[in-house]
Amino acid sequence: MSRFTEVIERLAATIEARKGADASASYTAQLLTDRVRAAKKLGEEAVETVIAATQADDKALAAESADLIYHWLVVLAAAGVTLDEVAEKLEAREGTSGLAEKAGRSLP
Numbered sequence: 001m002s003r004f005t006e007v008i009e010r011l012a013a014t015i016e017a018r019k020g021a022d023a024s025a026s027y028t029a030q031l032l033t034d035r036v037r038a039a040k041k042l043g044e045e046a047v048e049t050v051i052a053a054t055q056a057d058d059k060a061l062a063a064e065s066a067d068l069i070y071h072w073l074v075v076l077a078a079a080g081v082t083l084d085e086v087a088e089k090l091e092a093r094e095g096t097s098g099l100a101e102k103a104g105r106s107l108p
Contacts, residue, residue, distance in 0.1 A: 014028075015074055
């Protein structure tokens, strides 16, 4: 198992453990109780990650990516979506051209 995978699994478990925790003592617990706020933070971190990438600031890109992944995991947990469910979607797309996969999606 890669270091990244181990860290993500530990972080996801920590986030899951914060469900029902005292929101006055835990930022994660606060976000878990307010899916809209969590989603907005995810969007904010995505924008900051894009900015760091376009400015070629590799240290900032790594830091913002960490923030982005944390907030993504919180949003998943708040929605009750598991990493296994995300993995299933990724696996279903394996071996398919990104252009072909995108063209095959139905529009909302």
